[in-house]
Amino acid sequence: MVYKRIAVVFVVLFFAVLLFWFLGRESYFPDMPVQNFSIEGKNLRVFVATSSIQRQQGLMFVKHVPRHIDGMLFVFPDAAVQSFWNKNTFLDLDMLWIRDTAVVKKTFLPAVQKNGLVIQSSDVSVNRVLELFQR
Numbered sequence: 001m002v003y004k005r006i007a008v009v010f011v012v013l014f015f016a017v018l019l020f021w022f023l024g025r026e027s028y029f030p031d032m033p034v035q036n037f038s039i040e041g042k043n044l045r046v047f048v049a050t051s052s053i054q055r056q057q058g059l060m061f062v063k064h065v066p067r068h069i070d071g072m073l074f075v076f077p078d079a080a081v082q083s084f085w086n087k088n089t090f091l092d093l094d095m096l097w098i099r100d101t102a103v104v105k106k107t108f109l110p111a112v113q114k115n116g117l118v119i120q121s122s123d124v125s126v127n128r129v130l131e132l133f134q135r
Contacts (some may be wrong), residue, residue, distance in 0.1 A: 008135055039096065039130065040103060042072040046130070059131060060088040071132035079125040086112045091133055095120060098128040 032047040032054060045068055049055045055074050059104060063081050069094070076082065086093075097105040107120045109131070122129070 034069065046070055047072040049073070050075045057095065059091065063090045063119060064131045065091065065135060073129060073130040076127050079124060079127040081122050081124065082126055082129055083121040083128065084109060085117060085118055086110060086121045087117060088112065095130040096130040097122040097126045098130060099126050
């Protein structure tokens, strides 16, 4: 009876560790397409968020910079003033606010554990926002 309980606890702990390991990997973005993106003379490889659900999730809960990925490009159907916050964002991010092909503003979004909740806004209409991992 005692051995059965120990075995159950061991199995539960094993699967909990396995789950946390799996969520921390690049496969955290199973439905997020990746593409090459060039801006200001830099060639980047980024996740692309085009749907409302993808844009809402963004880079929340990502705790490690994925290998060979520079950040995430948020694509909006129409140009508008956009605001982003760092809720559940555990990595520092540089942000480029983009209207068509021109960068109209650059900001920094700190990890939530460093500065608490921070909100950044484009101040002008943009149709794309690029978040870049700080390495």
